Amino acid sequence: MMSLSSTQAKRIYSMMQFIRKTEEAIADNYSSGQMRCPTHLSIGQECVPAVLSEILTVNDLAVSTHRAHAHYLAKGGSLDAMVAEIYGKATGCSGGRGGSMHLIDESVGFMGSTAIVGNTIPIGVGLGLAKKIKSESGIAVVFLGDGAIEEGVFYESANFAALKKLPVLFVCENNLYSVYSSLKDRQPAGRKIHELAASIGLWTKQGNGNSVEEAYDVCLEAYKHVLSGLGAAFIELDTYRWREHCGPNYDNDIGYRSVAEYEQHRANDPIATFETQLIENKIISQVDCSDVVDEINHKVAQAFEKAKAAPFPDERSSYQHVYAQESV
Ligand SMILES: Cc1ncc(C[n+]2csc(CCOP(=O)(O)OP(=O)(O)O)c2C)c(N)n1
Numbered sequence: 001m002m003s004l005s006s007t008q009a010k011r012i013y014s015m016m017q018f019i020r021k022t023e024e025a026i027a028d029n030y031s032s033g034q035m036r037c038p039t040h041l042s043i044g045q046e047c048v049p050a051v052l053s054e055i056l057t058v059n060d061l062a063v064s065t066h067r068a069h070a071h072y073l074a075k076g077g078s079l080d081a082m083v084a085e086i087y088g089k090a091t092g093c094s095g096g097r098g099g100s101m102h103l104i105d106e107s108v109g110f111m112g113s114t115a116i117v118g119n120t121i122p123i124g125v126g127l128g129l130a131k132k133i134k135s136e137s138g139i140a141v142v143f144l145g146d147g148a149i150e151e152g153v154f155y156e157s158a159n160f161a162a163l164k165k166l167p168v169l170f171v172c173e174n175n176l177y178s179v180y181s182s183l184k185d186r187q188p189a190g191r192k193i194h195e196l197a198a199s200i201g202l203w204t205k206q207g208n209g210n211s212v213e214e215a216y217d218v219c220l221e222a223y224k225h226v227l228s229g230l231g232a233a234f235i236e237l238d239t240y241r242w243r244e245h246c247g248p249n250y251d252n253d254i255g256y257r258s259v260a261e262y263e264q265h266r267a268n269d270p271i272a273t274f275e276t277q278l279i280e281n282k283i284i285s286q287v288d289c290s291d292v293v294d295e296i297n298h299k300v301a302q303a304f305e306k307a308k309a310a311p312f313p314d315e316r317s318s319y320q321h322v323y324a325q326e327s328v
């Protein structure tokens with residue numbers, strides 16, 4: 001089956017389920033009011049991060065956006081530290097100060113995510129530049145959405161990465177929306193994001209970001225291109241967010257997208273599609289799938305228990321890690 005071994009296929013399936021079950025647990029627990037930060041869920045968009053988890057190594061670095069849980073987990077970021085961060089606890093990956101949008105786990109090369117759209121794009125390019133200057137192995141991955149293409153900093157960063165042939169891979173998850181604005185209301189009709197990136201001088205490829213098979217091939221080809229020193233690359237992968245832009249609920253009733261459109265994309269569930277494929281090819285059984293999910297749910301439940309029981313940061317530490325402060 002495809003270019004993946006059975007072991008790789010199983011790992012990608014498990015990663016997709018891991019991301020979804022973690023985010024479903026966030027959604028289920030959110031209404032209790034203990035998570036005091038906004039959360040942007042990637043439910044429905046698990047395929048691209050999961051596929052990249054199979055390709056990237058510890059030598060590779062990654063930065064992400066406001067919708068960062070999936071990227072952080074796929075890079076190997078600590079689940080316990082992420083859940084604790086969302087609960088604002090001292091054991092969180094940003095010490096409880098950042099919340100859902102400020103994830104970091106340097107031990108696995110996940111170098112950060114921020115709330116400002118486009119903000120991490122130049123950071124990722126800088127990480128690539130540093131790798132090149134120091135002749136370090138590995139690449140820098142910049143996760144970005146279709147909305148980030150509308151930020152000026154994307155053009156400066158992409159130009160520099162292309163010009164200097166930096167080991168940078170831009171991974172654009174095109175989910176058709178920036179908050180409540182459809183792509184067709186924001187970018188000229190007929191202009192393709194990957195073609196725009198190609199015109200800047202980046203090596204590009206586009207694919208179905210809900211198909212493991214296709215996304216894997218696109219990501220692997222781009223990864224090999226960048227790793228071999230041929231220069232920066234940009235891949236555009238089509239996907240769709242199921243839940244509201246920010247928060248645990250569904251928002252198909254508020255009118256910015258139709259229920260029919262949602263249902264159509266909902267039917268392309270990357271996990272269900274891949275699961276069926278794996279079962280049909282006898283790579284995994286239905287029982288194996290249930291076992292994988294049970295094990296993940298157990299691990300996720302434990303992370304939530306630990307996060308809820310953890311202490312809040314010491315109040316006196318609130319002046320640490322700030323740019324400016326009054327003398328006290
Ligand atoms: C500079 C800046 N402008 C606007 C916002 C408000 N904002 C937060 S998320 C978002 C949507 C970005 O869309 P996209 O990059 O496609 O990511 P998606 O939410 O679809 O994953 C916007 C406009 C922001 N956080 N920062």
Ligand SMILES: [Mg+2]
Nearest residue numbers: 145146175177
């Ligand atoms: Mg988007």
